[in-house]
Amino acid sequence: MTLNLGKKTLKPSPRPSYTQPAQSVQELQARLGREKVLLERAQRRNYSYDGIAMGVTPALVVLPTCTADVVEVVRFANRVGLPIVARGAASGLSGGAVPVQESIVLSFTRMTGLHIDPQARTATVQPGVVTQQISEQARPHGLWYPPDPASFRTSTIGGNLAENAGGPLCFKKGVTGDYVEALEFVDFAGQVHRLERKAYDLAGLLVGSEGTLGLITEARLRLEPIPRYTRTLMAIFGEVGQAAEAVSEAIAAGAVPSKLEFMDNGCINAVEDYLRLGLPREAAAILLVDTDGDNPLIVEEELQWVAEACQQHGAAVRVAQDAAESEALWKARRSISPAIGAIKPKRLNEDIAVPRSSLPAVVRAIEALGRQYGLQVVQFGHIGDGNLHPNVLFDPRVDAEEKVWELLHEIARVALRHGGVLSGEHGIGLMKRDFMSEAVDPETLEALRRVKAAFDPHNRLNPGKVLPEPHSPAH
Amino acid sequence: MTLNLGKKTLKPSPRPSYTQPAQSVQELQARLGREKVLLERAQRRNYSYDGIAMGVTPALVVLPTCTADVVEVVRFANRVGLPIVARGAASGLSGGAVPVQESIVLSFTRMTGLHIDPQARTATVQPGVVTQQISEQARPHGLWYPPDPASFRTSTIGGNLAENAGGPLCFKKGVTGDYVEALEFVDFAGQVHRLERKAYDLAGLLVGSEGTLGLITEARLRLEPIPRYTRTLMAIFGEVGQAAEAVSEAIAAGAVPSKLEFMDNGCINAVEDYLRLGLPREAAAILLVDTDGDNPLIVEEELQWVAEACQQHGAAVRVAQDAAESEALWKARRSISPAIGAIKPKRLNEDIAVPRSSLPAVVRAIEALGRQYGLQVVQFGHIGDGNLHPNVLFDPRVDAEEKVWELLHEIARVALRHGGVLSGEHGIGLMKRDFMSEAVDPETLEALRRVKAAFDPHNRLNPGKVLPEPHSPAH
Structure with a gap:
């Protein structure tokens, strides 16, 4: 069985296949209760993927309802020599919950205390x-x-x-x-x-x-x-760099917006195609900004600082006058996912974070990469933290998935070259473990491996994630 | 050479004494610059203690001015087989910066970038x-x-x-x-x-x-x-439990005071003896409370919530009308250290943290312990976090220091019995490492040891701190 992740065709590790006598599974069922252990292949298959990647169908799926159940499963896994992959709603976007070899999937969805x-x-x-x-x-x-x-x-x-x-x-x-x-x-x-x-x-x-x-x-x-007051504005920019500079300036002036979201031109047009909200198709960037707090005057003042900084950088600013208008402005941001999902059959969502000062250069470099690869890339993200989500849109019938993964790797390299990091919020998971060697010094990677070994000496906890495959067999 | 820490008379480990040829020290001096390496015994002795404990005079003191210097020192330490104890201003109160065996002390006071x-x-x-x-x-x-x-x-x-x-x-x-x-x-x-x-x-x-x-x-x-506004109140209680309950109630009502300090009766009298501020000598507890924020109305409202909660629990409340009055109220809190320092020649400062709901029981249990041991104990602390600093005051010419340490150990046990932890903010250091076995499950202690080994396989970084001595030679 192989794992199709574009260029990475991962084979299950050469670990001997799960061939323990059925008796120990029955024992586990007896201890936990039959309904907590899924054995049917059709059921197990549902636990082989997450929000972004397809993995190996697990040998066994367990649905614990308490910590004692989890202890039982770990002991069972140690007895039969299977790794354990933990999983919640599996909406993750880095392949973190995907089994890459024959495993026990521990699905926590019934532990809802x-x-x-x-x-x-x-x-x-x-x-x-x-x-x-x-x-x-x-x-x-x-x-x-x-x-x-x-x-x-x-x-x-x-x-x-x-x-x-x-x-x-x-x-x-x-x-x-x-x-x-x-x-x-x-x-x-x-x-x-x-x-x-x-x-x-x-x-x-x-x-x-x-x-x-x-x-x-x-x-x-x-x-x-809960903060008592929230205010919203939308700022429309003719140039990406101006948006980034306006954000930096407003923050330096003392504003701490609660939300600071960025959409590039590709994103704006995708949303406009999808919903016809009246967004300006020619704009290079839109910022959506919330300020919040317990004092309406200060919440308003903070919003004004942001508005002024945006206007000084050439933006047209719309301030929401009430909750309904605020809701309408945020609709554009919330529609990004379905909107870009409607353009091409597939997309892969990158998740880099760079210093705010590098954002204009990074956004432009990623645009250029998209053109170079002949693939559509739209960009949005949490600009306050410099957390950018370039999305590569593609049609697997036309575009080689290998090329998409190459582009994602190049996007990650742009982040690293600009002093950024591999992941803003999605994690490393399966998707970026191979990039870790470029992002982390070999000495620090070695320190990470020592920590992993201290916690998981037999490499049974979600193997094949976060840390890259060691280059030498000595590891 | 032995380390006198009350009942704990620690001997340096049996590690062979530092007998490397003078040549390698000269080499280190040549690399770093002569002024960064202290060799004179009189100079080195100054680096053998911190704010609470006396240790072993280090074999060598190095004053690095950059990271490259630190790298040199670590390499040198590895060559000559000496441990490294890092140190800043050495104002710590857990013995964390005290060498317990022949060591290199790395004093960071010249790295001030x-x-x-x-x-x-x-x-x-x-x-x-x-x-x-x-x-x-x-x-x-x-x-x-x-x-x-x-x-x-x-x-x-x-x-x-x-x-x-x-x-x-x-x-x-x-x-x-x-x-x-x-x-x-x-x-x-x-x-x-x-x-x-x-x-x-x-x-x-x-x-x-x-x-x-x-x-x-x-x-x-x-x-x-920086928050724009701050308000202060002092509340005087006839009973410790009422103070703790008032705090819990104000917090539940939505107040997030920026400071929430507690002084017990012993503390109040110590400060009164010292400064005659007019504090009520018969009060069981005083709370000092600041609220802060950017909105004067909300800062005031939060203070009112606290004032009302205190009054409902029987307190007399004084609200500072201006910055000068606020300063005067805080003077009591700031004087605790010199005030209790003036009572007896020595004191040892405990640092426990317990759930707020346990505070009345914990304060009373510690008072009872003080009586039982015939030692004066005063208590103050950051009551918002349940962080309490019982101070044991003693005269080493009269009171056996061993008894003081026993009392401190009993105080730590009170914290653990009430669901608290060994240290609120001072750290474990030397002072509480022996208590760790009572505070942490053996399995978790083992996990901590694995982490230590992953980062410091030869046990050369501040040995003898945080983790207790293993009981069996197998470790």
Whole structure:
């Protein structure tokens, strides 16, 4: 069985195939309950892919309902010599939850415990809780959980923790890991660890480790009071560099917008083709900006700083007068995904982050790469953090997928050349592990491998992710 | 040579003494410059202690001025087989910077590079920068660096990073690690790593690791806009539990005070003896509360919520009408250290953190322990985080220091019994490493040891700190 990921045709590792006697599976079923263990091939196949990549059908799928179940599965995996791939809603965009060899998939979707403590301002969650649920349950107490990955209506908090997910709010509010007060995880040996964020901060290390260091079974997350006021503007620019400069200037002037979203010309036209919102097709860039806080005067003042900075850089600015108009402006941003999805049968979503000052050069370099490869590339992202999502649109019947992957690799290289990083918020996963050798010094890569070995000595936790294949067989 | 730490009389490890030929020291001097290497015993002795403990006089003290110097020292240490103990202003209160065996002390006080980037809102600092300097340099740009350990006028940021220091502001603003965007560190082999906070978050792991995993040589810290308004109140309670309940209630009502400080009766009387400020000697507890923000109305409203919660729990509340009065109220808090220092010749400062709901029980249990041991204990701390600093006051000519350490151990046990942790902000260091076995499950301790071994395979980075001595020689 091979894994088709464009140019990367991955073969399952030469590990001996899963040939344990059926008896041990029956034993697992007996311990966990029959309904938690999926054996039918048709069922198992549903657990072979995520939001971006197709992997190997797992040998076994387990749906734990508690930490003790997870411990059982880890012990079972150790007995039969199978790796474990953890998975939530599988909406991830880096292939992090995709099995690349015969594996046990541990699907956390039935671990949905959620407890809000309004006094302590915390949410204690199991990994299968849908991210949006946290804020919904917290709202009656005037609280919310700010991190807002685009997928938050479907993604699970376990996946958000595994990828340290961001979102439009992350410039002001920070990413998933900034809200973690404590974690419970099950290690490679089936031991349960309950961690506060004290020396050494193993909890922080687990966050963003994509299931390769341990299995997160519970987290205590910090909640915040809901800001009372929000204001929105849209700024339309004739040139990409002006948009980036306006953002830098507004931030330097003291504005901390809660959202700062960027769309390039390709993106604008895609949305316009899709919805006819009346966006200016000739514009080089659109910024969508929210400011929020508890003081309407200051929220307004911050918005004005941004508006002035945009106007000084040649933008036409539209300030939403009420919530309905704000909603209408944000509709353009929210429609990007379906809009660009309608252009070509397939797309691959890059996720780079670069210093804000490099954004104009990076956007232009990526445009040029698209032309060079003869592939359509549209760009949008969270410009406050310099987090850009160039999307390559293609038709697999016409465009060689290998070429698409080459282009993605070149886009990642543009980010690295401009002092950026490989991933803003989607994680490294399967998609970018081969780029890691270019992004990280060999000495630091070696340090990462030592950490992996310290947590997963037998390489059974989500193997084949994050870290690149060692070059020498000595590793 | 032995290390006197009360009941713990530590002998240097049986590692062979430092007997390398003088030639290699001369070589190090030649490479670094003679003035960076201290050889005189009288000079070296100054580097044997920190704010709380006395250690072994180091074999050699090096004062690097750049990362390349640090690399040289690590290579030299590896050649001659000596451990390295990193040190800043040595104001730490857990013995973290104290050598416990013949060592090279690396004193970072000459690495004082500090660059503010107002556009990016960051400060890039070398470890020897005095913490207060960061906010002072940032202030002209309307920015500040919020973490404020009590020592921030003298402590260095390297030490703050090593201990993940907190301070009165940490309830609202977070601790040192929350402001770290990127780190440079030198590893056990002399390799330089430059880390963003990406998977795996090694930067986060280095923060709070007390120099036992690597040597931090630079950090990029996030700065924040200075809040425009601050308001202060003092609340005087007849009973400790009422103070804790008032705090919980105000927080639940939506207040996020920027400072929330607690003083017990012993503390109040110590300050009153010292300064005659007119504090009520019969009060069981005083709360000092600041609210801050950009909107004077909301800052005032938040203060009112706190005032009302305090009054409902029987407190007399005094709201400062202006900055001068606020300053006068805070004078009581700021005088605690000199005030309790004047009572007895010596004191040892504990640093526990417990859930806010446990505070009344914990404060009472610690009071009872003080009576039981016949030692004076005063308590104060950052009540918003449940971070308490019980101080044991004693006269070494009268009180056996061993008994003081026993009492400290019992205080730590009270914290653990009430769901708390060993250290709120001072770190584990030397002082609490023996308590770690009681605070952390054996499995998690084993995971911590694996992490230590992955970063420091020869145990040369600040040995004898954080992790307890293994019980079996198998380790």
